[in-house]
Every structure is written in structure tokens, then in C-alpha cells.
Amino acid sequence: MRDRLVEAAARILAEHGPSSLSARRLAAEAGTSTMSVYTHFGSMDDVVQEVLTASTLNLHRLLERVPRGDDPVAHVALLGRVYRSAALRRPHIFAAASAKGLLSQGDAGASTPPRGFTWQTLVQAVQDCLDAGRYRRPQDSELGAYLHWASVHGFVTLELSGMAPTSGVSGLPFETMLEGLAIGAGDDPARAVASVAASRDTFADWNRPTDSDQEPAPAQGPGG
Amino acid sequence: MRDRLVEAAARILAEHGPSSLSARRLAAEAGTSTMSVYTHFGSMDDVVQEVLTASTLNLHRLLERVPRGDDPVAHVALLGRVYRSAALRRPHIFAAASAKGLLSQGDAGASTPPRGFTWQTLVQAVQDCLDAGRYRRPQDSELGAYLHWASVHGFVTLELSGMAPTSGVSGLPFETMLEGLAIGAGDDPARAVASVAASRDTFADWNRPTDSDQEPAPAQGPGG
DNA sequence: CATCATGCCATAACGGCGTTATCACTGGAG
DNA sequence: CTCCAGTGATAACGCCGTTATGGCATGATG
Incomplete structure (x- = not known):
């Protein structure tokens, strides 16, 4: 699941910019709920941090x-x-x-x-x-x-x-x-x-x- | 009132950055309600636009x-x-x-x-x-x-x-x-x-x- | 086998956001 | 006076990030 989240986040970030990357949308596009974002990351900011670092x-x-x-x-x-x-x-x-x-x-x-x-x-x-x-x-x-x-x-x-x-x-x-x-x-x-x-x-x-x-x-x- | 809003927005923007400039905070610091922001500006974005343009x-x-x-x-x-x-x-x-x-x-x-x-x-x-x-x-x-x-x-x-x-x-x-x-x-x-x-x-x-x-x-x- | 602990996530909620509908109020125009 | 335009206070809507709760698998342990 974690990988799917990172993948989806990277795609949203690259195609629609940071302002379009919301927890709900990310969860939806990864086929899960917002809670799973917080199981794998500390915060939404950590997600973009990970994508940008990569x-x-x-x-x-x-x-x-x-x-x-x-x-x-x-x-x-x-x-x-x-x-x-x-x-x-x-x-x-x-x-x-x-x-x-x-x-x-x-x-x-x-x-x-x-x-x-x-x-x-x-x-x-x-x-x-x-x-x-x-x-x-x-x-x-x-x-x-x-x-x-x-x-x-x-x-x-x-x-x-x-x-x-x-x-x-x-x-x-x-x-x-x-x-x-x-x-x-x-x-x-x-x-x-x-x-x-x-x-x-x-x-x-x-x-x-x-x-x-x-x-x-x-x-x-x-x-x- | 408009001037007070612009003033307050400029101060918040300069001192705390754009992420701190919310309609509610702006209204509070200008001593009014959020509605007055929208009587004088089209949107919150217009406010920062005006400050930045100035x-x-x-x-x-x-x-x-x-x-x-x-x-x-x-x-x-x-x-x-x-x-x-x-x-x-x-x-x-x-x-x-x-x-x-x-x-x-x-x-x-x-x-x-x-x-x-x-x-x-x-x-x-x-x-x-x-x-x-x-x-x-x-x-x-x-x-x-x-x-x-x-x-x-x-x-x-x-x-x-x-x-x-x-x-x-x-x-x-x-x-x-x-x-x-x-x-x-x-x-x-x-x-x-x-x-x-x-x-x-x-x-x-x-x-x-x-x-x-x-x-x-x-x-x-x-x-x- | 039953029992239990653990990790994952769906649901629903909290507070805050931008924005808007509603409406009370004020002040000048007729 | 009435009427009207403009102003803004209140409260709401649908978003947001984040979190509390609880159900459901899974795998270890007896």
C-alpha cells in the first residue's frame, strides 16, 4: 500500500502540482482511505517530502x-x-x-x-x-x-x-x-x-x- | 475598512508568510468579520495579489x-x-x-x-x-x-x-x-x-x- | 484447535480553511 | 418620513489535515 501511495502522490504532484495533492484525493487515487496515509507517513508533508527527495x-x-x-x-x-x-x-x-x-x-x-x-x-x-x-x-x-x-x-x-x-x-x-x-x-x-x-x-x-x-x-x- | 484590511494583510504577509494569511485571521486582525473581506475583494487570492502588486x-x-x-x-x-x-x-x-x-x-x-x-x-x-x-x-x-x-x-x-x-x-x-x-x-x-x-x-x-x-x-x- | 496480539485501514469525527447565504443595521436621497 | 445601497455580523457549506475508534485480517502462542 505504501508504494501505491507514493506512486499516486508522485503522479498527482507531477501532473497537477502540490495544491492538488490532498490526503483525500491521494487516498482515493490509491484506492484506500485517508487513514492509511497516516499509517505509513507521519503527515501529508512527509509524503511530498518523500516524493521530492526521491x-x-x-x-x-x-x-x-x-x-x-x-x-x-x-x-x-x-x-x-x-x-x-x-x-x-x-x-x-x-x-x-x-x-x-x-x-x-x-x-x-x-x-x-x-x-x-x-x-x-x-x-x-x-x-x-x-x-x-x-x-x-x-x-x-x-x-x-x-x-x-x-x-x-x-x-x-x-x-x-x-x-x-x-x-x-x-x-x-x-x-x-x-x-x-x-x-x-x-x-x-x-x-x-x-x-x-x-x-x-x-x-x-x-x-x-x-x-x-x-x-x-x-x-x-x-x-x- | 478596506485600507485596514490591506494593511493587516501586508503585515501578516510580511511577518508570517502567505500560509499564515487566512481570511479569519485577517478579519480578526483588522477588527472585522470575514464577510467584509468579500465585500471589498473578490477572493482571498485577490487580497494577496493586491498586497504583492503594491x-x-x-x-x-x-x-x-x-x-x-x-x-x-x-x-x-x-x-x-x-x-x-x-x-x-x-x-x-x-x-x-x-x-x-x-x-x-x-x-x-x-x-x-x-x-x-x-x-x-x-x-x-x-x-x-x-x-x-x-x-x-x-x-x-x-x-x-x-x-x-x-x-x-x-x-x-x-x-x-x-x-x-x-x-x-x-x-x-x-x-x-x-x-x-x-x-x-x-x-x-x-x-x-x-x-x-x-x-x-x-x-x-x-x-x-x-x-x-x-x-x-x-x-x-x-x-x- | 482456541486465544490473543498486532498491524492495517474504513468510518466518522474535530477544528480550521475559503467562500457564501442571510439578514440587521447604517446613512444618505427622494 | 420612506427607500435604498452599502456594509458587515452570524452561521452555514464543503473542503482540508489530522485523529479517535473500532473491525478485520494475520500469525504467534497455548
Whole structure:
């Protein structure tokens, strides 16, 4: 029964958002009564917590599996692409996890500042850029990682709020942002553009076979 | 009565967050009954809409009054500082307005993509950077403005979620981000750093007298 | 076999929510 | 004065999360 509840909760959450996830509806869709929710969970909040934790764990696993080629800047860009792609694929989940501050942890009991394994992955990726001489600023790879994360997160957040830039804008906003991040970190502009372009191809190639990593998802367009 | 309701709603929203703003509590704190809420507003949602719209309007007015010196890059950075400062000053309001996608409009009936007057201000500021030869990319000032906005917004969002970078990090994260934005847009690194530093002084000077622009606010630290 | 303890959940309830129907009251217009 | 529009107090409806109660299986124990 517990599994059916989690399943139903995940589906409701993903398809209709958190406001539609009520104990009565959840029980009904799982074919049971509200009482069984409380036999298996402490509260309704624990249910969404469990679903969101599982979802972000999926994202973390996905991000860790991102192929690390020999171009560290492309790797950082690729991580951003995967983050955005996951968010666009399941907007409600992303929004809820973001609102609850769950996106950085991926690990129960983590301290409030970013401490999930993905965070380590990103920090390492940025550190690789520094080591390779591509990045120059900031010297602190944790700070650099945080700035990348903040920018991509903000971009996606605004995108999901329907505030994406007006159509007719020249260039692809997300590509431009990725390039700007690298250049802003000290990379050579031409190399940054090349690395971002390379990461786009890697993403396209790699994204297809890993489709099954996420549960069934509606169509989406990571093109942007 | 209407005013007392709006007042009380604004206070509850700012101090205790949206989840604490119930019709019954609002009526009680305004010294009336729930019915009066519905004589003056269509629904509870309209109440928070009104409060948030007023708050973002305040922010927009504030942003428009930002002194435009002769350094366009410093001006862009200053806009970011003011945005962040307002968000830190009233976290609940910012989070709620952000969740409702109200932050860009500042104007009823605006189309979904950013169309508020502040948006025009930011676009113009970025355009000034392009015209002055400080910025080089992207050529489209709307896109450039969007990228700045997304980064600052993401930074503040994560900051309010308690995911600010670990203490002990070297350098000031927000300063570093502002510098990175300018450099990523093509500015000369040294000039970017100088402009951001200049904007910090301008902000400190200008922030004191305009304290009264916002309603009574708890202590906060825009230092970053 | 009978007995009992345990875990699961159906029913129904409690208080609180947004919202609405009803109606008493007030104050200005004719 | 009457009449009317607007206001809001009372109480209700159907939701919500949560919980008390109790029935029903199941499996261990004698």
C-alpha cells in the first residue's frame, strides 16, 4: 500500500502540482482511505517530502552520470543543461523542491549550505576549469560553483514562471547564458563559445539513451 | 475598512508568510468579520495579489529612482543591488511575488514576458553598456537584461532558501557575481571590478536616505 | 484447535480553511 | 418620513489535515 501511495502522490504532484495533492484525493487515487496515509507517513508533508527527495535524488544521480570529457568548461555547461532539462521536464516537481530548498542536498541530514554529492560534482567541475587554466575567477571553486548554480537556477525559475524573454530575441538565451558564465569566470570568449557548443552536442547525444532515467514525462523542448 | 484590511494583510504577509494569511485571521486582525473581506475583494487570492502588486510597485519605483551616473556598468550593478536589498528586506513578500510571477510586471495587464517599466529601465541600462562599448555580448540588450535579471534573481532565491555558500568562502559572493556578469557580457575585467566597486559605494550612500521608501522593515544585511 | 496480539485501514469525527447565504443595521436621497 | 445601497455580523457549506475508534485480517502462542 505504501508504494501505491507514493506512486499516486508522485503522479498527482507531477501532473497537477502540490495544491492538488490532498490526503483525500491521494487516498482515493490509491484506492484506500485517508487513514492509511497516516499509517505509513507521519503527515501529508512527509509524503511530498518523500516524493521530492526521491525526485531530486534522481536528478542527482543523473547529474553524476554526466560524461566528463576532456573539456572542463563543456562539462560545467553540460551540468547546467541537464539541470535545466530536468526542471523543464517536471516543472511542478522542480518548483516544489526549489521552494522547499531541497535541490542542493540530495542527502538526508545534510547541513543547510549545499552539501549534496552533486554539489561536490559541480565544485570539482569548476575546479577542473581552474586547474586547466580556463577559469581565472573566482579562485574559490565553491564560490564559482555557487555562482553557476545561482545563474542557471534563476534562469530556469524565470523560464518556468513564463517570464522567458520575448520571442523574436536574437540568439538562444540559455546558450548565451552558458557562454557568459564561462567568459565571466575568465575563460577566453572564443573557447567558451566553442565549449558551450560542444556541450550542446554531447547533451543531444547523451540525452536520448538516458530517457528512461526519469519516469514517463510529457513532451518538452530543451532547445531554448 | 478596506485600507485596514490591506494593511493587516501586508503585515501578516510580511511577518508570517502567505500560509499564515487566512481570511479569519485577517478579519480578526483588522477588527472585522470575514464577510467584509468579500465585500471589498473578490477572493482571498485577490487580497494577496493586491498586497504583492503594491509591494512590487514599490520596488519598481525604487529601481527607477536609482541614480544613473556616467558609468553604465555601475548602473546595471546598482540595479542588481537594489533588487537584492529589497528581497532580503522582505523575504516573504519577495518569495510570494516571485512564486506568482509578479516581479517583472509592475503593471496590470502586462503581457507575460517582462514588460514592466523597470524592465525597460534595465534594458536601457544594458543598452547603455553596449552603446558605451563596455558590453559586447549579447548584442540584444533585452537578452542581456534578461540574463542579468536571471542571475541576480537566482542568487537571491538561493540566498533566501538558506543555500548561500558556506562561510569561510573567500570573497564576497554577490560582488563576485556582479563582476562576473559584466565580464561575461564582454566588459574589460579590470573596469568591471572597478565599476562594481563604484556601484557599491553609490549604493551605500544612496541607500540611507531612501530608507523610508519601504514600510518598517526588520534589520537586514545587504553586505553579502 | 482456541486465544490473543498486532498491524492495517474504513468510518466518522474535530477544528480550521475559503467562500457564501442571510439578514440587521447604517446613512444618505427622494 | 420612506427607500435604498452599502456594509458587515452570524452561521452555514464543503473542503482540508489530522485523529479517535473500532473491525478485520494475520500469525504467534497455548
